Amino acid sequence: MGRKAFQDWLFAYGAAWEALDPDAYLPLFTDTAEYHWAPFEAPKSGHEEIRSALKEAMSRQEAPQFSYKLITVEGETGWAEWACRFTRKGTDDPVRIEGILKAVFEQGKCCEFREWWHVLEPGQGDLMRDFDA
Numbered sequence: 001m002g003r004k005a006f007q008d009w010l011f012a013y014g015a016a017w018e019a020l021d022p023d024a025y026l027p028l029f030t031d032t033a034e035y036h037w038a039p040f041e042a043p044k045s046g047h048e049e050i051r052s053a054l055k056e057a058m059s060r061q062e063a064p065q066f067s068y069k070l071i072t073v074e075g076e077t078g079w080a081e082w083a084c085r086f087t088r089k090g091t092d093d094p095v096r097i098e099g100i101l102k103a104v105f106e107q108g109k110c111c112e113f114r115e116w117w118h119v120l121e122p123g124q125g126d127l128m129r130d131f132d133a
Contacts, residue, residue: 001105006078007070009103009110014066017084022054029110036114061095062087076105088121095121 009028016024026047029035034043035050044053064086071079083098099117103110 001073001076001078001108003070003073005108006073006080006103009078009105009108010068010070010080010082014068014082017058017066018064020058020061020064022051022058025054026051027109029113030106033109033111033113036112039114039116060089062089071100078103078105082115082117093122095119 012028013025016022016028029047029050032046033050034045035053036043037053044050064084066082066084068080068082071081073079079100079102081099082101083096085094085096087093088095097117097119099115101113101115103114104112
């Protein structure tokens, strides 16, 4: 996997999120991919579990804006910083998520996805004011 291929994959990943289309993610992953949503949760395994989890998460989002910065590509593994801003449906609260992701590839599709992230949204004291989410 080269840098350009990983950047293309990240762009497609972000476009799927911005479109709020969980089905658009599926061509990016192998049929048996493991999607590690958080370090202490069991991974979502396979297209149906990934699609279901993304659909549920996206059901509470409006107008997401995804961005990324490629960190490195080593062999079949890519690392990137990422961020997403969106509005929480029903409350119109601004939400910002920032994290790091690791994606391992087989024949151009992700077979193992891991992310570590933090979310910032109203109700977190002075954080919203200080960080202007």
